[in-house]
Amino acid sequence: MSGGSRIGVMGGTFDPIHNGHLVAASEVCHALALDEVIFVPTGQPWQKADRDVASAEDRFLMTVIATAANPLFTVSRVDIDRPGETYTVDTLRDLRAARGPDAEFFFIIGADALSGLPTWKHAEDLLTLAHFVGCTRPGHQLAGGVLLEGRFSLIEVPAVEVSSTVCRERVRAGLPIRYLVPDGVVEYIAKRGLYLGQDDD
Ligand code: NAP
Secondary structure, eight states: OOSOOEEEEEEEOOTTOOHHHHHHHHHHHHHTTOSEEEEEEOSEETTOTTSOOOOHHHHHHHHHHHHTTOTTEEEOOHHHHSOSEEOHHHHHHHHHHHHOTTOEEEEEEEHHHHTTGGGSTTHHHHHHHOEEEEEEOTTOOOOOSOOOSSSEEEEEOOOOOOOHHHHHHHHHTTOOOBTTBOHHHHHHHHHHTTTTTOOOO
16 A cells, blocks of 8 residues: 555543444544554543543553454553643644654544634644544534634544443442443443542532
């Protein structure tokens, strides 16, 4: 194959990673014929200062467990090994440095988050570093807001009605999360006692 690798980048707090994340990454990987999707757990997410977030190592290990069976999925430590708050511009610069000038990056995010992109740090540089792929869900109306011109696209992914917030709330309430997250992540959360007695708000 000529040219560099086509690499998806799925950044997330992944607190915890769930099947909605995995389905979105898998769909985009297939639709854009990507060679790999790198999952990148955030270090210190700057927008989540209002609640406790599981440690970076716990979120990293859950992401490794969740993605282990898919040969096209890998996990990067760039965000958790970089001190300070996590910004996507740094994520993409670090991945570019690691993967070389020929790699083509596709940053995968929820479609609504695309409209927030202009507020992200060094927003004007982001579109020079990656294409941005917004995942829409069937029947989902996009929130209003100004989208950046240029290198972004929308891909509809099957709706998997699960969120990290719901998973944490269910664990705290003693409800099952099996089939919402991969089995290994269910076991890891139980073994480490994550999300028990923790209040989100
Ligand atoms: P997250 O809550 O863990 O989610 C990761 C991604 O998965 C999000 O785009 C989310 O979209 C999507 N997702 C969640 N549930 C889904 C489902 N059921 N089906 C399909 N997709 C689903 O991560 P996050 O905290 O939003 O962070 C995402 C990335 O954006 C991180 O890499 C973060 O560093 C980056 N970010 C950067 C800046 C900045 O540089 N200033 C600011 C904000 C975020 P939805 O939001 O639609 O659920």
